[in-house]
Amino acid sequence: MALLRDRIHAHWKIKSSQLQEIQQLENFLMSSISSSDQQQVFTAVESSFRNIFNKQKGIHIHKFSMLKSCRDKVGSDPASGSKKFVLNLSEYALTDHEESDLRKGLNFSIVNPHFNLDMACAVESVITKLPQILGMEFRWKVRSMLQKSKSPTSNIRKKELKAVKSLRLNKGIRILPADKGNCTVVLNEIKYRDKINTLLKSGVYEPLAKDPTARVERRVQQILAKYKTALPAKVKQKLTPYHSKPPHPKIHKPDIPLRPTASSIGSPCYALAGFLQEILSPLASRSGIFVKNSGHFIELLMSVNLRRQDMLASFNVVSLHQRTSRRSPSGHQK
Known part of the structure; x- marks a missing residue:
């Protein structure tokens, strides 16, 4: 509740500051343009404000209704909720309290009583x-x-806290987030290491003598320095050190393979890539093969005259992040 009050107070401060800016702009307009032009400007601004407000309100109402329906489904059938959020593929039998902890998600933060x-x-x-x-x-x-100040109230029961310590001390299992879906996966530590070794011995990886992140970051900064008058300073400030993530298990694939996931968030080229995306994204829709999403794909199919011998082929990339041969791509598709 204290955090919520602080957020409300901060928003009220922002609102007060914006109201002062609006008042200053109104005074400037009243001294710069005629009364008829003022009325047209205020009417246009009010109409634009209402459109944006109603659109955002509809989005938040839809999100709230979706979250509420999901909560009701899980609450009505606890067993289905546990199967949805926790997938135990290890030989270790989870207790009820351990499973309850894992259902909270790996981002759940336990309140520190001290x-x-x-x-x-x-x-x-x-x-x-x-x-x-x-x-x-x-x-x-x-x-x-x-x-x-008051001591923070615990957000977890004592038995669940003991279960967290038990899971942390259990060296025979490995707990990971799933590659797709809001699911926590429990694997045997031996099988996890075997899958890691299989990835490393696949022939597509090689050890590096030195971390190249600093060198790449310096190179990007040198390139941006050449165009410091054309690019805003905020783009260069967003270049931060590289941050990697552990492999995520793909629970929707046979044999539960590990996916070598490399997060580019915070990498030297992350901000530059986002800046270029804003420039190139509008050009993608002009292409004849552009598909925005599944709904757009269905609309395109509605205008296609299908014949009996026509087939819909779906290609599944087995390894997206590894090196793919340009001459023989069929070996990497299934």
Whole structure:
């Protein structure tokens, strides 16, 4: 609730600031254009505002109804909910509390009951670097603030907390997010390592003598420096170090293979790629083979005259991120 109140307060501050800007713009328009032109501008702005507001309102209502229907389905049948969100492929039998923890998702954050104590210890390590008088004053302010604050309420039961510790100490299993769907997968550690070794020994990977991220980042920065007058500074500021993710199991594939997933978010070329995408995306719709989504694909099929001998072929790429031979692509498609 405290976080929610802070968010509401922040939004009210933003709204107040925007209202002041609107008032300044209205005063500027009233002193710059005639009354008839003012009325036309205000009417156009009001119409645009209503259209955007109704559109966003409809989107949020649709999202809320979808989330509510999903919650009702899971709540009406707990067994189906557990099968949907937790897939145990290991030989270890999960307890009810362990399965309940995994159903919360791998991004679930457990409230720290010793938050005040941890904050006091962290502040104390900083106070030692301050002058004595300033440090004592700062320590007293932090102490009075912590005394007034309430300890956070736990968002997990004691038995579930013990189950979390049990899963963490279990070295015989590996818990991973699924490649598709909001599902948590439990694998045997031995099978997981075997799948990793199979990937590494497939002949498409080779060890690197040095991490090339810094070199690529310097190269990108040098290229952007040549066009510093043409490109905004924010594009260059978004270039951050590379961040990788572990392989995700593909539970919808036979034998549950591992997918070598490399996240480009935060990589040296990530912001530059997003900048180029905004330029190139409008050109893609002009192509004769462009398909926006499945709905657009259905619309295109409605205008096609099908014959009895016609067939619909669907190609499934077995390995998307590995090296693909240009001469023989059929070996990588199934």
